[in-house]
Structure formats: C-alpha cells, structure tokens
Amino acid sequence: MLRYLLIRVLRAFITISLVVTFAFIVLRMSGDPAVSIMGDDASAAAMEAFRREWGLDQSIWMQYFLYIAAICHGDFGQSMRGGGSALELVLSRVPATVMLTLPALLLKVAIGIPAGIYAALHRDRTIDQGVMVAAVAGYTIPSFVLGLVLVQIFAIWVPMLPTGGTGSLPHLILPVVTLGVGGAAILARFVRSAMLEVLGQPYIRTASAKGIPWAVVVRGHALPNAAIPTVTIIGFMVGNLIAGSVVTESVFSWPGVGNLLVVSVAARDLAVVQCILLFVAVTMVLSNLVVDFLYGVLDPRLSSGNSTAGN
Amino acid sequence: MSVIQTLGEQIADKAKRSSSRPIPLPVMAGILWIALIVLVAVLADWIAPYHYTALDLPNRLSGPFQPQHWLGTDELGRDVLSRLIYSVRISVVVALGATLISAVLGTTLGFMAAHFRGAVEHFILVLVDFQAAMPFLILSLSVLAFFGSSLPLFIALMGFYGWERYARVARGLAISASAQGYAGAVRQLGATPRRIYLRHILPNVFSTLIVLMTLTFPEIILMESSLSFLGLGVQPPMTSLGNMVGYGRDYMKIAPWIMFAPAALIVMTTLSVSLLGDWLRDRLDKGLQ
Amino acid sequence: MTPAILELQGISRSYATRQGLLGRKLRFRAVDEVSLSLEAGQTLALVGESGSGKSTTGRVALGLEPADHGAVRFRGTDLSQIDTASWRKLRIEMQMIFQDPLSALDRRLTILEQVREPLDIHDIGPAKEREAVASAMLASVGLHASNATKRPGQLSGGQRQRAVLARALVVQPALLVCDEPVSALDVSIQAQVVNLLTDLQASMKLSLLFISHDLKVVRQISQRVAVMYLGRIVEVGDTQAVLSNPAHPYSRALVSAVPVPGRPVGERLILDGEPPNPVARPSGCAFHPRCPFTRPDCRRFTPELTPLGDGRTVACHVVTPGKVRS
Numbered sequence: 001m002l003r004y005l006l007i008r009v010l011r012a013f014i015t016i017s018l019v020v021t022f023a024f025i026v027l028r029m030s031g032d033p034a035v036s037i038m039g040d041d042a043s044a045a046a047m048e049a050f051r052r053e054w055g056l057d058q059s060i061w062m063q064y065f066l067y068i069a070a071i072c073h074g075d076f077g078q079s080m081r082g083g084g085s086a087l088e089l090v091l092s093r094v095p096a097t098v099m100l101t102l103p104a105l106l107l108k109v110a111i112g113i114p115a116g117i118y119a120a121l122h123r124d125r126t127i128d129q130g131v132m133v134a135a136v137a138g139y140t141i142p143s144f145v146l147g148l149v150l151v152q153i154f155a156i157w158v159p160m161l162p163t164g165g166t167g168s169l170p171h172l173i174l175p176v177v178t179l180g181v182g183g184a185a186i187l188a189r190f191v192r193s194a195m196l197e198v199l200g201q202p203y204i205r206t207a208s209a210k211g212i213p214w215a216v217v218v219r220g221h222a223l224p225n226a227a228i229p230t231v232t233i234i235g236f237m238v239g240n241l242i243a244g245s246v247v248t249e250s251v252f253s254w255p256g257v258g259n260l261l262v263v264s265v266a267a268r269d270l271a272v273v274q275c276i277l278l279f280v281a282v283t284m285v286l287s288n289l290v291v292d293f294l295y296g297v298l299d300p301r302l303s304s305g306n307s308t309a310g311n
Numbered sequence: 312m313s314v315i316q317t318l319g320e321q322i323a324d325k326a327k328r329s330s331s332r333p334i335p336l337p338v339m340a341g342i343l344w345i346a347l348i349v350l351v352a353v354l355a356d357w358i359a360p361y362h363y364t365a366l367d368l369p370n371r372l373s374g375p376f377q378p379q380h381w382l383g384t385d386e387l388g389r390d391v392l393s394r395l396i397y398s399v400r401i402s403v404v405v406a407l408g409a410t411l412i413s414a415v416l417g418t419t420l421g422f423m424a425a426h427f428r429g430a431v432e433h434f435i436l437v438l439v440d441f442q443a444a445m446p447f448l449i450l451s452l453s454v455l456a457f458f459g460s461s462l463p464l465f466i467a468l469m470g471f472y473g474w475e476r477y478a479r480v481a482r483g484l485a486i487s488a489s490a491q492g493y494a495g496a497v498r499q500l501g502a503t504p505r506r507i508y509l510r511h512i513l514p515n516v517f518s519t520l521i522v523l524m525t526l527t528f529p530e531i532i533l534m535e536s537s538l539s540f541l542g543l544g545v546q547p548p549m550t551s552l553g554n555m556v557g558y559g560r561d562y563m564k565i566a567p568w569i570m571f572a573p574a575a576l577i578v579m580t581t582l583s584v585s586l587l588g589d590w591l592r593d594r595l596d597k598g599l600q
Numbered sequence: 601m602t603p604a605i606l607e608l609q610g611i612s613r614s615y616a617t618r619q620g621l622l623g624r625k626l627r628f629r630a631v632d633e634v635s636l637s638l639e640a641g642q643t644l645a646l647v648g649e650s651g652s653g654k655s656t657t658g659r660v661a662l663g664l665e666p667a668d669h670g671a672v673r674f675r676g677t678d679l680s681q682i683d684t685a686s687w688r689k690l691r692i693e694m695q696m697i698f699q700d701p702l703s704a705l706d707r708r709l710t711i712l713e714q715v716r717e718p719l720d721i722h723d724i725g726p727a728k729e730r731e732a733v734a735s736a737m738l739a740s741v742g743l744h745a746s747n748a749t750k751r752p753g754q755l756s757g758g759q760r761q762r763a764v765l766a767r768a769l770v771v772q773p774a775l776l777v778c779d780e781p782v783s784a785l786d787v788s789i790q791a792q793v794v795n796l797l798t799d800l801q802a803s804m805k806l807s808l809l810f811i812s813h814d815l816k817v818v819r820q821i822s823q824r825v826a827v828m829y830l831g832r833i834v835e836v837g838d839t840q841a842v843l844s845n846p847a848h849p850y851s852r853a854l855v856s857a858v859p860v861p862g863r864p865v866g867e868r869l870i871l872d873g874e875p876p877n878p879v880a881r882p883s884g885c886a887f888h889p890r891c892p893f894t895r896p897d898c899r900r901f902t903p904e905l906t907p908l909g910d911g912r913t914v915a916c917h918v919v920t921p922g923k924v925r926s
Binding site for chain 3: 492493495496497499500501502503504506511514515
Binding site: 011014015018019022023026027029030133136137140141142143144145148149151152156240242243244246247250251261262264265266268269270273274276277280281284285288 | 337437440441444445446448449450452453454455456457458529533536537540541542543553556560563564567570571574577578581582585586589
C-alpha cells in the first residue's frame with residue numbers, strides 16, 4: 001500500500017514537472033519572454049530587470065532553473081492587463097469558480113449516480129433506454145449550446161432568470177445546471193456500466209441464489225463494489241472542474257478562473273495564462289492523488305498490503 | 312494475444328454477421344445524418360445560395376422561412392443558411408484533418424514504443440500519461456495564447472487531441488503481436504520491420520483504430536466549436552459552427568436564429584457520430600467476449 | 601565425417617526480471633553453458649520440463665535471441681547479428697515452427713498467401729510462379745488444395761500446423777527447429793504430423809532440432825537426444841541408448857514415467873520436491889535437491905559432461921565420480 005502510494009506520488013511529480021517544462025518550452029518558443037510577459041509597452045528598465053531576474057541572458061538550463069525557482073515562489077510575472085501579480089489575480093477568482101463548480105459537482109453526483117444505478121437495475125427496459133438516450137444527449141450537447149439554449153428559454157422568452165453575471169442565487173441556477181448536466185450524463189453512463197459489470201459477476205448470482213433479498217444484495221454487494229471505480233471518476237471530475245467551467249463561465253460572464261483564462265488568452269496575457277495552466281495541473285494532480293489514496297483504502301485488494309503480489 | 316485473435320475473429324466473421332444483424336433505428340438515422348453532412352461539406356460550393364461573406368445589408372437581421380433567406384440573415388445581412396453550409400465544410404475539414412493527424416501520430420508513436428522498447432518506450436509512455444492527465448482544453452488554450460490562432464496552426468493543435476489513445480492501443484496490440492504471435496513468426500521468416508508493421512500489424516489494428524477515430528471525431532468537433540465559440544478557434548472571415556454561435560450570441564434577444572441554426576447542427580452531428588461510435592464499439596466488444 | 605550443420609558452444613543466456621517498479625532486478629540463467637551439435641540430415645531432440653531452457657536454446661540456435669556467452673555456428677560460420685540484412689537472408693536456411701500454430705498465423709490472410717509470403721520476402725523465383733510453388737508445398741504437407749483459400753480460423757489444429765510447416769519449408773531451409781510442434785494437438789493427429797516431419801526430412805534432407813517434453817514422440821523422430829535440466833544439459837546420446845538405459849537420475853525419472861508398450865512397467869522413479877525456480881538456483885548440481893542418489897559432492901560442485909564410453913555423455917557425480925569442476 002505504501003509502495004502503491006509512493007509510485008502515485010512519483011507519477012504526480014513527473015506530471016507537474018512535465019507541465020512546468022511544457023509551459024517553459026512554449027513560452028520560449030513563442031518569442032522573447034520579456035515581451036510576452038511584460039507586454040510591448042513596458043519600460044526598458046522594467047524589461048531589463050525582468051531579463052535579469054529570469055536569467056534570459058544566461059544558458060537555457062539556467063533559465064529553466066530560474067523559471068522553476070520563480071514559480072516555486074509563486075512569481076509568474078505581472079498581469080499585463082491589470083498589473084499586479086498574476087498569481088494573486090488567479091487566486092482572487094478561485095472563490096467564484098468554486099461557488100459555481102461545487103454545486104455543479106453535487107448536482108452531477110445527485111442525478112448521475114441514482115440514474116445510473118436505476119438504469120442498471122432495470123436493464124434494457126424502457127427506463128434504461130430512456131436514461132441512456134438522455135445521457136447521450138446530455139454529454140453530446142456542448143455546454144455552450146446548452147447554456148445558450150437555457151438562457152434563451154429561461155431568461156429571454158420567459159424572463160425568470162438573469163442572462164449572466166453574478167450576485168444572487170437566481171444568477172447561480174442556469175450556470176450550475178449547464179455545468180452539471182454534462183457531468184451527470186457521463187456519470188450516469190459510467191455508473192450504469194460499472195453496476196452492470198458488478199451485477200454480472202458470479203458472486204452476485206451466488207448471493208441471490210442463497211436467498212438473500214435482491215435489495216440487500218444490491219446494497220451490500222453490488223453498490224460497494226461499483227463504488228470503487230465510481231470514486232475514481234468523481235475524482236477525475238473534481239480535477240477537471242476548472243477545465244470544465246471555462247466555457248460555461250464565458251457563456252454566463254461568470255467572473256471565475258475559467259473566464260479569466262479565456263480573457264487572458266485573447267489578450268495574450270501570458271503571465272496569467274501560465275499561472276492558470278500550472279494551477280490546473282496542480283489541482284488535477286492533487287485530486288488524483290486523493291482518489292488514489294481513497295482507492296487504496298476502499299479496495300481491499302490493495303489495502304491488505306500484499307507484497308507478494310507484484311504490481 | 313487473445314485480443315488479436317478475437318478481433319480477427321470479429322473481422323473474419325463480419326462478412327457473415329453484418330447481413331444478419333439489423334442496425335438499430337437511431338444508429339441508422341445517425342449514419343444518414345452523417346452522410347448528409349459529408350455531402351453538404353463536399354458540395355458546399357454548389358448548394359449554398361450565397362457566398363458566406365456576401366452581404367445583404369438592407370435585409371440584415373431578418374427572420375427565417377423567407378424565400379430569399381431560408382434561415383434568415385445575420386447582423387451584416389449574410390445568409391445564415393449559406394454560412395451554415397460553409398461552416399459545416401470548415402468544421403468537418405478541421406475535425407477530419409485533426410482526426411487523421413491524431414490517428415497517424417498516435418499509431419506511429421505507439422508502434423515505435425512497441426518496436427524499440429527501452430528508453431524510447433518509456434519516453435513515449437511518459438508523454439502519453441502527460442497528455443491523458445491534462446485537460447486538452449487548458450493545454451490548447453495555453454498554446455493558442457502563445458502562438459495565436461492561424462488556421463494551419465489550429466488544425467495542427469487539434470491534431471494532438473486524443474493521440475494518446477491511439478498510441479496506447481497501437482502499442483498494446485503491437486507488443487502482443489510481436490511477443491508470440493504472427494508478427495514474431497513473420498519476423499522469424501526474415502521480414503523487415505516495415506513489412507511486419509504495414510502488412511501484418513497495422514491491418515489487424517485497423518478496425519480498432521477506426522472505432523477510436525469515430526469516437527474521437529465528435530469530440531474534436533466539440534473542442535473546435537468550443538474554442539471557436541470563445542473566439543479563439545477559427546477566425547473570421549472564415550466561418551465555423553462554433554464561430555457562428557459565438558458571434559450570434561450577441562444577437563440572441565433579437566435574432567436567435569443566427570445562433571440556433573449552427574447550434575442545432577452541432578448537436579445533431581455530434582449525437583449521430585456518438586451513436587455510431589457507441590454502436591461500433593459495442594459490436595467490437597461483443598466480439599471480444 | 602560430415603561436418604555438423606549446427607553447433608552451439610558454451611551458450612549461456614540470462615534474463616533480468618524486475619519485481620514491480622521499484623523492486624530489485626533479478627537475473628536468472630535460462631541457458632547455462634550449453635554445447636550441442638547437429639549433424640546434417642539428422643534429428644536432435646531436446647528434452648526437459650518447462651523452465652529447463654530448451655525453448656530458449658532453440659531460439660538462440662536460430663539466432664532469434666543473442667547468446668550472452670558462447671558461439672553459435674551454422675555450417676561453420678558464426679551467426680550474424682540479429683535483425684540485420686544478412687541475418688534476414690540467413691532465414692532462408694533456418695526456420696522454426698511453434699507450439700501454437702494459430703497464433704503463428706495471421707488471422708486475416710489466407711493460407712496460400714501466408715505460405716507464399718516467405719517467397720515474396722526473399723524474392724525467390726519469378727513472382728508469377730510463386731503461387732504455384734506455394735500450392736505445391738501445401739500439397740506436400742498433405743493439405744488439400746481447397747484449404748488454400750481458407751483462413752486459419754477455419755482449419756483444424758492439425759491442418760494449421762501443416763500450414764505453418766508449409767510456410768517454413770517453402771524456402772527449402774536446411775535446418776528446422778521445432779518447438780513443441782505437436783504438444784497442442786490431439787494424440788491421433790500428433791502421429792500424423794510426426795510422420796509428415798520424418799517424411800519431409802528424408803525427401804528434403806532437413807536437419808531437425810526437435811524440442812519437446814514428450815518422450816514418445818522423441819523416440820519416434822530423433823536419432824540423438826539431449827536432456828536438459830534448469831538450463832544445463834545433463835545427458836546427451838543416441839536416442840535408443842538414452843531412452844532404454846538412461847544414466848542420469850533425471851533422465852531415469854523421465855523415462856520411468858513413460859510406459860513402453862510390450863514391456864512391464866518398471867519401478868517408477870518419483871522425484872522429490874517441486875520443479876525448481878530458475879531464479880533461485882540450487883548450488884552445485886542443480887538437480888541435487890530432488891535427486892534420490894544425492895551425495896555431499898553434489899551440493900558443492902557442478903558436474904561436467906563426461907563421456908560414458910557408449911557415445912553418451914552425462915553430467916553427474918554419481919554416474920561419473922571424480923570428474924568435477926571446481
């Protein structure tokens with residue numbers, strides 16, 4: 001178990017290093033970093049200071065190390081548009097994103113899991129097919145289309161809710177629904193197939209043949225075993241929260257990190273862009289690690305600490 | 312090795328089976344829609360009533376269901392139907408190009424990893440993990456931030472979507488083929504690696520790759536639409552489906568058709584390809600059992 | 601004396617296995633100081649349990665895997681390096697057939713296409729005639745012409761093995777290595793395929809290296825036999841001599857387990873212990889933990905192959921006392 005976790009931590013570290021390297025390479029390839037980060041109209045003195053700090057006059061390896069050092073200090077450069085530290089700007093937007101994505105996550109789980117379980121238990125009947133069609137529709141419809149359709153219906157034709165922006169509970173409803181539907185659909189499909197796979201196992205048939213009531217079999221055997229892969233995918237969704245919210249935040253002009261990313265990309269505000277890139281990487285990696293840990297705890301095959309069974 | 316055996320069985324039996332098992336109605340509808348889309352993309356120049364930049368200012372923002380402009384006009388008086396048709400072509404071309412690039416790139420890297428093993432394989436696997444771990448949207452936004460949105464660059468960028476899936480599959484199948492199976496036997500006969508991969512391994516991998524491509528294709532369309540919607544994908548004067556939705560959004564209140572027509576098209580197309588891909592994958596899975 | 605067509609001298613090959621991602625790397629010797637020679641037109645059988653290293657020896661003999669030490673000579677010359685152009689050219693002379701014919705064939709292509717392929721690879725003969733040559737080969741392995749257009753999945757096990765044989769022999773090689781070619785077949789089919797092999801050997805002047813664990817088949821097909829245990833050869837000699845009067849304790853155990861029709865069942869020599877783990881080699885003579893005749897020397901010194909006088913060589917302290925390797 002400990003070795004299992006150690007390997008996962010190592011992989012997480014490698015992923016982050018790769019993202020940092022990726023950012024570094026892309027930054028260097030796109031032109032003079034001083035101009036990219038500070039903008040064309042920064043003063044010559046400021047540029048010089050920047051160059052010295054980032055070691056742009058030194059060897060590429062030195063630059064690489066200085067870059068890593070700067071990032072570890074949280075120094076991604078100044079935001080070109082607003083001034084001020086890029087990191088601070090990004091962090092200031094996090095609460096807004098959380099306010100959006102957390103309820104959305106709850107929505108995904110609250111709808112997706114029961115739907116998936118229900119569909120699996122009533123396989124191939126109308127309900128199952130209905131759920132599956134709805135699920136396919138749910139994740140095929142791009143979030144911007146769904147968001148705009150919802151806005152059109154609920155904010156324009158029937159002006160119940162605001163079209164965008166933030167400030168009150170009604171503002172929250174449409175964005176959360178938009179964000180939640182796609183994930184709910186994916187989760188429903190996944191839970192359904194996980195349940196189906198578990199239900200097809202011989203031990204389920206044995207339990208039922210022993211005379212145990214079906215509801216108890218499902219609750220005691222099927223659900224816990226299907227929970228393990230489900231936890232993984234929920235963890236993946238958590239890690240993907242920011243990426244998933246990019247489009248929705250743009251549709252609803254929601255002032256979160258995703259929106260900031262789009263705006264910064266359009267304005268070529270590279271300091272902010274690389275900051276968000278790393279921020280996303282770190283959140284993804286951390287949530288994956290938490291999932292790995294939970295997996296190790298939940299899955300008895302891993303937590304029994306068998307060293308004889310090779311990985 | 313058993314994967315190859317059963318895949319092969321599936322392919323060998325397909326001729327026998329395909330005529331006996333009917334295609335479900337939704338999948339059939341999906342196939343027809345896709346065929347329609349492809350037709351539209353190919354024949355755009357002939358079937359579009361106007362060029363996509365043709366202006367008709369006196370008639371700007373006029374509604375659909377008119378004889379002159381079946382789907383109405385946008386804020387510059389451009390015919391929405393024509394723009395839709397050309398958008399289909401551009402979105403399809405981008406997605407198709409990207410899918411092919413991704414498939415070739417991924418398969419080649421997968422084969423290389425399987426063939427050379429050692430450090431090369433480790434390096435490629437690390438890249439695969441990296442690509443699989445990071446959300447593509449974030450990565451591509453970063454690249455677009457640094458390099459801008461010219462069309463060739465954009466297609467190349469989209470070409471990196473999903474390559475890791477092909478790489479994993481290709482590598483796995485190539486390894487199991489070389490270890491004990493026919494690829495090892497043919498190598499032993501004295502065949503060059505090129506012959507082994509092109510004549511033996513690739514054709515056996517082909518059906519899985521095709522399924523992967525049909526599954527990835529709608530995802531790429533969605534990715535391109537999202538990026539174009541955000542204004543960072545296909546740039547004007549070129550028009551794409553996401554592009555149209557993005558710019559049509561400003562006129563949602565007074566001219567919703569500008570936005571809805573392309574949105575509906577996106578949904579129908581991705582839905583169709585998803586249904587088709589799911590069905591193909593189901594059939595392949597059944598063959599594996 | 602006809603020169604040996606294949607010679608292995610002191611071949612060793614070890615593999616490294618790794619326990620998990622962060623585990624240690626363990627080396628074990630699959631083949632340890634093996635020397636063999638095969639006369640042209642003859643059959644040498646290689647016998648042993650799984651893990652004895654016989655398959656690996658076969659692969660090294662063909663040049664499919666490199667030997668860590670020692671030399672492999674085909675017709676007197678060292679084998680070329682693997683996967684080079686000259687190595688590929690050498691494939692025309694030396695071929696292999698395998699235990700599982702289904703996995704050795706490409707499921708998608710017809711039998712005829714696959715039998716024809718070696719001719720295409722090595723550009724043998726005019727292209728127009730290659731199909732006829734392949735068809736003729738199919739006929740000589742006893743496959744009816746109607747099978748030519750079938751795919752491997754549509755044939756029976758015996759037919760597939762014949763197809764693999766046809767493919768291997770279509771280039772008229774001088775040496776054929778057979779790695780457990782009949783073990784996966786029904787007993788009745790086994791006999792047919794073995795007979796086919798002996799017929800082809802006579803008509804094509806083939807030299808066979810026949811790897812098997814089945815002594816009945818070995819008796820039928822080979823003139824000489826080498827017994828392997830844990831990567832080392834423990835006994836070599838004429839088949840008749842070794843199988844009717846085995847010298848090494850391990851050979852005796854093997855032979856006693858196979859009843860011979862017409863002869864009363866002798867006392868069975870049952871071995872103690874479990875088949876050994878190649879990674880954890882016993883010291884001295886690798887067989888000593890299971891040997892019923894073990895002596896103190898056996899644990900300390902590895903026995904060398906020493907001649908017994910009737911053409912056989914044995915590596916055993918009990919049989920040939922006094923010959924030790926320090």
